[in-house]
Amino acid sequence: MSSERLIYARNDLAQVTIDDHGVKISEQSLWAVDHEVPSSNSLFCCGGQPIPIKTFHDHIPFRNIIYVDPGANDDEVTLTYVYPTSKDSIKLATLEVQVQNYNNNKLSEYILDKAYTNHIIRPSVLVLVNPHGGQGKAVSIYENEIYPILKAARAKVTLEETKYQTHATDIAKELDISKYDIIACCSGDGIPHEVINGFFAREDKGAEAFNKIAVTQLPCGSGNALSLSTHGSNNAGMATFQMLKAKRTKLDLMAVTQGSGPAKKTKLSFLTQCYGIIADSDIGTEHLRWMGPVRFQIGIAQKVFSGAKYPCELYVNFLTKDKREIINHVETHMQLSSSQRDEELPVVTADNLAVTGPDLDQPVPDNWAHISAEITDNLNILYVGKMPYISDSAQFFPAALPNDGSMDMVMTDSKASFMETTSIMLSVEEGTHVHNDKVKHAKVLGYRLIPKVNDRTKHYISVDGEEFPFEALQVEVLPGVLTGLLQDGSYVETCFTR
Numbered sequence: 279m280s281s282e283r284l285i286y287a288r289n290d291l292a293q294v295t296i297d298d299h300g301v302k303i304s305e306q307s308l309w310a311v312d313h314e315v316p317s318s319n320s321l322f323c324c325g326g327q328p329i330p331i332k333t334f335h336d337h338i339p340f341r342n343i344i345y346v347d348p349g350a351n352d353d354e355v356t357l358t359y360v361y362p363t364s365k366d367s368i369k370l371a372t373l374e375v376q377v378q379n380y381n382n383n384k385l386s387e388y389i390l391d392k393a394y395t396n397h398i399i400r401p402s403v404l405v406l407v408n409p410h411g412g413q414g415k416a417v418s419i420y421e422n423e424i425y426p427i428l429k430a431a432r433a434k435v436t437l438e439e440t441k442y443q444t445h446a447t448d449i450a451k452e453l454d455i456s457k458y459d460i461i462a463c464c465s466g467d468g469i470p471h472e473v474i475n476g477f478f479a480r481e482d483k484g485a486e487a488f489n490k491i492a493v494t495q496l497p498c499g500s501g502n503a504l505s506l507s508t509h510g511s512n513n514a515g516m517a518t519f520q521m522l523k524a525k526r527t528k529l530d531l532m533a534v535t536q537g538s539g540p541a542k543k544t545k546l547s548f549l550t551q552c553y554g555i556i557a558d559s560d561i562g563t564e565h566l567r568w569m570g571p572v573r574f575q576i577g578i579a580q581k582v583f584s585g586a587k588y589p590c591e592l593y594v595n596f597l598t599k600d601k602r603e604i605i606n607h608v609e610t611h612m613q614l615s616s617s618q619r620d621e622e623l624p625v626v627t628a629d630n631l632a633v634t635g636p637d638l639d640q641p642v643p644d645n646w647a648h649i650s651a652e653i654t655d656n657l658n659i660l661y662v663g664k665m666p667y668i669s670d671s672a673q674f675f676p677a678a679l680p681n682d683g684s685m686d687m688v689m690t691d692s693k694a695s696f697m698e699t700t701s702i703m704l705s706v707e708e709g710t711h712v713h714n715d716k717v718k719h720a721k722v723l724g725y726r727l728i729p730k731v732n733d734r735t736k737h738y739i740s741v742d743g744e745e746f747p748f749e750a751l752q753v754e755v756l757p758g759v760l761t762g763l764l765q766d767g768s769y770v771e772t773c774f775t776r
């Protein structure tokens with residue numbers, strides 16, 4: 279520090295220096311940081327870059343800074359930043375500082391650039407709040423946990439509440455896309471599903487919208503798989519912070535086609551398709567909605583215990599058949615995406631959104647495998663997904679990758695005993711169920727499912743957690759069409775990617 283600087287140091291401002299990692303508060307100024315300091319010295323990770331708590335009391339990492347206002351003099355700024363209060367929660371704070379080793383009329387912009395290496399400063403965000411999401415808590419979660427962080431980061435926020443089912447689809451279909459950088463769905467997984475399908479219903483199949491606007495979720499619903507897989511959190515404040523700091527990254531979508539001829543309809547899916555016990559337990563227990571996620575587990579236990587079977591015909595276009603290939607696939611793809619991390623995102627055109635598979639009344643291509651009746655006559659779970667976490671206690675697709683051009687297919691049949699099935703379900707939390715001999719797991723490029731369930735009880739096919747017609751469907755991957763927001767371009771770590 280120069281002697282001149284010492285003379286002019288203001289004692290009403292915290293004295294700091296800027297280093298490569300953030301803002302270091304000088305010892306004499308620590309009084310100015312009046313918030314509590316977490317005692318844990320563990321890493322604050324949650325899918326983003328680790329924020330070392332250990333040194334946090336005298337150092338504000340650039341990543342934690344969400345806004346910087348210029349002060350009265352060139353070497354003074356007000357920092358707005360977040361600090362962790364637990365592994366999965368944050369608080370906002372501000373600190374007026376005088377910077378001892380940097381004196382320039384662009385000081386606030388300099389720090390802001392360092393704070394937002396990955397993403398747009400002051401993004402323009404369309405916030406869609408589903409007032410019925412999360413058992414009616416979405417509005418208060420938005421007001422109390424999400425908006426304060428967006429406001430502190432000076433995001434340009436446009437707020438819209440969804441007024442009816444599929445309203446989000448209509449909004450996305452008619453949207454002036456030039457106005458927004460992000461659509462943040464303050465909801466469960468239902469609203470992002472609707473937004474993506476609203477884009478797809480546009481004249482260019484949504485190409486321009488998919489290129490311009492990142493679609494993300496801030497967790498306000500009962501199922502928040504998108505937030506858990508991308509922001510690493512079910513906590514709305516934390517997810518908002520992670521969203522602001524995330525990197526625009528291309529994600530694969532899945533095109534789900536049902537019907538043929540004039541009745542042919544294609545919808546996009548970003549998360550999962552499901553047939554069997556899990557679909558019936560998720561959608562079929564709507565009457566237990568007030569119970570929240572617990573209803574799902576009760577439904578599964580009931581079905582497993584009763585030995586429920588969901589026969590079908592299944593044709594699959596496999597990328598990997600042997601489970602051992604999946605580990606190599608994940609490693610190779612992660613290396614590839616890390617080498618492409620700084621490249622510009624590819625531009626999507628309507629061709630990338632075109633469905634190329636045969637119609638459902640036509641035979642599947644010769645290279646698609648017909649799964650043997652020994653499996654499909656006894657099938658009890660068919661679950662296909664593109665994101666690793668389906669709830670905070672279920673890494674159902676631990677090998678799922680954002681843009682490897684494939685989906686993860688997981689299948690079990692009712693020949694496994696009740697105890698075996700229970701043990702499989704219990705290992706879903708750690709993601710290790712896919713290693714179980716009784717679980718079939720493959721990377722697939724496309725499949726056709728024809729349900730053959732004859733009993734009279736109502737059954738379900740769910741796509742991204744939403745009910746779809748209980749009839750044949752065909753799915754293919756649309757590689758890298760959606761722009762999402764991921765920490766450093768990757769999904770949250772799983773047992774495969776850790």
Ligand SMILES: Nc1ncnc2c1ncn2[C@@H]1O[C@H](COP(=O)(O)OP(=O)(O)OP(=O)(O)O)[C@@H](O)[C@H]1O
Binds near residue numbers: 411442443464468
């Ligand atoms: N104003 C509204 N009235 C009725 N339904 C609505 C309204 N706004 C949105 N919806 C519907 O609510 C459904 C669930 O949305 P979302 O996923 O956000 O909530 P959730 O709490 O996670 O519910 P779920 O348990 O279904 O996941 C969607 O199908 C959506 O179309």
